[in-house]
Amino acid sequence: MTLATIDVQNVSRAFDMLRAVDDVSLSLGEGEIVGIIGTNGSGKTTLLNLITGYLQPTSGRIVFQGTDITGLGPRRITALGVARSFQVPQLYTGLTVLDNVLIAIAAHSGRGTDFWTPMYGREQLIKANEVLSRFGLRDQAAGTVSNLPEGGRKVLDVALSVILEPKVLLMDEPTSGVSARDKFSVMDTLMPALKEHSVTTIFVEHDMEIIERYAMRAVAFDGGKLIADGPVTDVLARPEVRRAVLGED
Amino acid sequence: MSRTATRLSVIAALVVLAVLPLFLSDWIVFLIALALAKGAVVLGVVLLLRGGLISFGQALYFAIGAYTVGFLANKFGVGEALVALPLAVVISAVIAAALGLLLARFRGIYFAMLSLALSMILYTVLIKFYDFSGGTDGLSVRGFSVAGVTSANPSLVQYYLVLMLTAAVVYVGARFLASPLGYLMQAVRYNEIRIEYLGASASHAILASHVISGGISGLGGALVAYLVGHVSPDLAFWVSSGDFVFVAVLGGTGSVFAPFVGSIAFEFIKNYAVKFSPHTWQLTLGVFLLLVIYVQPQGLWTLLTRLRAKPR
Numbered sequence: 001m002t003l004a005t006i007d008v009q010n011v012s013r014a015f016d017m018l019r020a021v022d023d024v025s026l027s028l029g030e031g032e033i034v035g036i037i038g039t040n041g042s043g044k045t046t047l048l049n050l051i052t053g054y055l056q057p058t059s060g061r062i063v064f065q066g067t068d069i070t071g072l073g074p075r076r077i078t079a080l081g082v083a084r085s086f087q088v089p090q091l092y093t094g095l096t097v098l099d100n101v102l103i104a105i106a107a108h109s110g111r112g113t114d115f116w117t118p119m120y121g122r123e124q125l126i127k128a129n130e131v132l133s134r135f136g137l138r139d140q141a142a143g144t145v146s147n148l149p150e151g152g153r154k155v156l157d158v159a160l161s162v163i164l165e166p167k168v169l170l171m172d173e174p175t176s177g178v179s180a181r182d183k184f185s186v187m188d189t190l191m192p193a194l195k196e197h198s199v200t201t202i203f204v205e206h207d208m209e210i211i212e213r214y215a216m217r218a219v220a221f222d223g224g225k226l227i228a229d230g231p232v233t234d235v236l237a238r239p240e241v242r243r244a245v246l247g248e249d
Numbered sequence: 250m251s252r253t254a255t256r257l258s259v260i261a262a263l264v265v266l267a268v269l270p271l272f273l274s275d276w277i278v279f280l281i282a283l284a285l286a287k288g289a290v291v292l293g294v295v296l297l298l299r300g301g302l303i304s305f306g307q308a309l310y311f312a313i314g315a316y317t318v319g320f321l322a323n324k325f326g327v328g329e330a331l332v333a334l335p336l337a338v339v340i341s342a343v344i345a346a347a348l349g350l351l352l353a354r355f356r357g358i359y360f361a362m363l364s365l366a367l368s369m370i371l372y373t374v375l376i377k378f379y380d381f382s383g384g385t386d387g388l389s390v391r392g393f394s395v396a397g398v399t400s401a402n403p404s405l406v407q408y409y410l411v412l413m414l415t416a417a418v419v420y421v422g423a424r425f426l427a428s429p430l431g432y433l434m435q436a437v438r439y440n441e442i443r444i445e446y447l448g449a450s451a452s453h454a455i456l457a458s459h460v461i462s463g464g465i466s467g468l469g470g471a472l473v474a475y476l477v478g479h480v481s482p483d484l485a486f487w488v489s490s491g492d493f494v495f496v497a498v499l500g501g502t503g504s505v506f507a508p509f510v511g512s513i514a515f516e517f518i519k520n521y522a523v524k525f526s527p528h529t530w531q532l533t534l535g536v537f538l539l540l541v542i543y544v545q546p547q548g549l550w551t552l553l554t555r556l557r558a559k560p561r
Binding site: 052073074075078079083084090091092093094095099102103104106107108111112113114115116117118119120160161164 | 425440443444446449454
């Protein structure tokens, strides 16, 4: 059996009496693309927070490429190759789009405390422009992030995590807030690139059309428990998933 | 403003400052040198302000730099600037590194208050340990020389020394502001979560900036020690730190030149305020700062850039 890229083993997280994530096990191989579905409060975002070390599990283990990463903080886990984007974009709002991208590039090359070489280096600018073009942000490069529309911020947030060339990418509702028109074009540029680099991808999504189109595998959550895991069409067809996630009687 | 325009302005400013002693009286030249040396300390404050951190204890490094010069001259008979100045920078930076390990864990008002507290500890030590610090009397700085040469006109030599080192400090500051660390400090102000999720560390960025800030401020203090010829615990007092923050706000934080513009303005206003209203000079300074904040909230520096932008 090949080694799982990310292996969540019987992980639970309780907030007082509430079991936000309840004994969840999930194993992902290299290059797998998994969509997570579930209603609000079913534990999807908490799971991402647990995997990236923002929260520590009450019990259970998380293993990345054979290494136990349980208990490590976001910085260490990110440096190992697990990147994430956020439901509410986490950006440097007072800086320009280009600044944000260049900071990510500098951080990725470990130059966070370099106080001598200019951040606006020629190579870095070429790379930044390439990223901005790919994500359709080139025209807004010189603009301040706070002036960017919500959809643009969302795309930039994803772009920052992709710059880190991660082995695992976790995305929390990558297309929420992006206009219906742009949703698919964002995913169409992102997904082939992730596939090409065999990036193991987990994304939380409420839009079943996006799940059907881009995920290879779907995982459904309800009340902190993993209730279904398998090929997308199978999972979406199951009655318990239709009841709990899609709200059908 | 284009890069060439900036370079030309810098060269012009340096040339003007270099020929000033030919035209102006000694006390004005002294005041400018003092303002430039203190401007280096203000630049230290500004580097941390980039990260939203208000150092209310910058006088600590100012005093460490000054006392390094004082000790060497007074206790060891070493007035050689080429020995004392580098040593002042190194000692200030090392102390900034040690204290930075603690300070980098705090933000906002906690950072400000802790830095203030640390500087007041130094103040108390300087006052109480009379045998080695001279207590409130302080230490006199004697025997100033550069590369073994003792000039007949030391204040002129000191002026050019200050001018050269100010240029060097401005250069270091400019490199810092354009570097990944400079931008990461701004990032600290906006979003620390994202920094961690880029695999970088906000604390490391603050620590590194604090070391640079401390070193630069220590150099400023060392230069002031030579200019004034005396060091006393007042240098580390909180009022001294307050002045640096005051000047940082007055000059603005948008440019590496702003602290020096602010510092020159501050020294001259203070000088004339004391002359014309000896009992209410602080009031004059306060009113002036309020006026600047009201008219030009980004500091005096933006006034200069705006004047220059107008002809277009």
